[in-house]
Amino acid sequence: MAKVCIDPGHAGPTTDPGAVSPYTGLREADVALSVSLLVRSYLCAAGHEVCLTRTELEQPETDDLGYRTQFSNDWGADLFVSLHCNSATIPSAHGFEVWTSPGQTQGDVLATRVFEQIQGEFPDRYGRADYSDGDPDKESKFYVLVYTKAPACLIEMAFLSNEEESCLLADAAWQDRMARAVARGITDYFGIVGGDTD
Ligand SMILES: [Zn+2]
Numbered sequence: 001m002a003k004v005c006i007d008p009g010h011a012g013p014t015t016d017p018g019a020v021s022p023y024t025g026l027r028e029a030d031v032a033l034s035v036s037l038l039v040r041s042y043l044c045a046a047g048h049e050v051c052l053t054r055t056e057l058e059q060p061e062t063d064d065l066g067y068r069t070q071f072s073n074d075w076g077a078d079l080f081v082s083l084h085c086n087s088a089t090i091p092s093a094h095g096f097e098v099w100t101s102p103g104q105t106q107g108d109v110l111a112t113r114v115f116e117q118i119q120g121e122f123p124d125r126y127g128r129a130d131y132s133d134g135d136p137d138k139e140s141k142f143y144v145l146v147y148t149k150a151p152a153c154l155i156e157m158a159f160l161s162n163e164e165e166s167c168l169l170a171d172a173a174w175q176d177r178m179a180r181a182v183a184r185g186i187t188d189y190f191g192i193v194g195g196d197t198d
Contacts, residue, residue, distance in 0.1 A: 002190055003049045005077035006039050007068055007144060008032040009084035009154075012058030019087035021166035028085040028160060031169050033057060035157065036083050038179030039186075046187055051075055069147040079110060079186060080152035082144050085169055087161040094165050095126030097156040102139045106151035109192060111137035114153060114185030121181035125158070151189075155182065 010018035010029035018028030033054065040050040053068040061067050072080045086097065098115045100107040115136040119127045129136035137153065145152045157178055158165035168174045 001047050001049055002078040003076060004043055004186060005051050005072040005080045006036045007053045007082035008036040009082055011060055011063040014058055015060040015063045019085055019160045021160040023163045023166045024170050026160060026166055026170050031085050032083045035175050035179050038176055039182050042180055042183035065143040069144055073149045077150040080148040080150045082154040084156050086156040086159045088159060091161060094159050094162045095128040096158055097128045098137045099142060099154040100137045100139055101145040107153055108135050108137055110151050110189045111153040113188040114182060117181040117185035121177050
């Protein structure tokens, strides 16, 4: 059994809602929490230990990204997975992305498994991949990816700024499929690297 830290992006409607859909009013912070809670339930059912960096709809202290990374590091997480929704000024922008910190790390192994599971669950959705380094994840020095000790990835599930995808993000069944895909990606990762079995 492994210790997985799930990080629902943004702090809540008042403190930091993240992106907001111009079509549905749906807030990124709320979607991220809903899906994170589902991921937790699937991983717990698979025998893993799971902590969320934010468990309430509004949790102002989580507006500090250092709070999130320290939370994960202090707990001794074996993995860190952050969940977000994307947004762009061009309404046609769509698809999902999985991000890691620059360079080849265990985070890339994790991100690849997660990307493949999301693509497998949603063959009709566009995976915004960057194969320039041989794997599909994109890379950036996002704070939560750089300052977590555990292998980490950040998932942009879909675009709230895209009308079709903002409706998908609001759909409970779609959220559940996304959560199961993410959980499968995580368990695939432990299948490859070998989980701590005590
Ligand atoms: Zn975000």
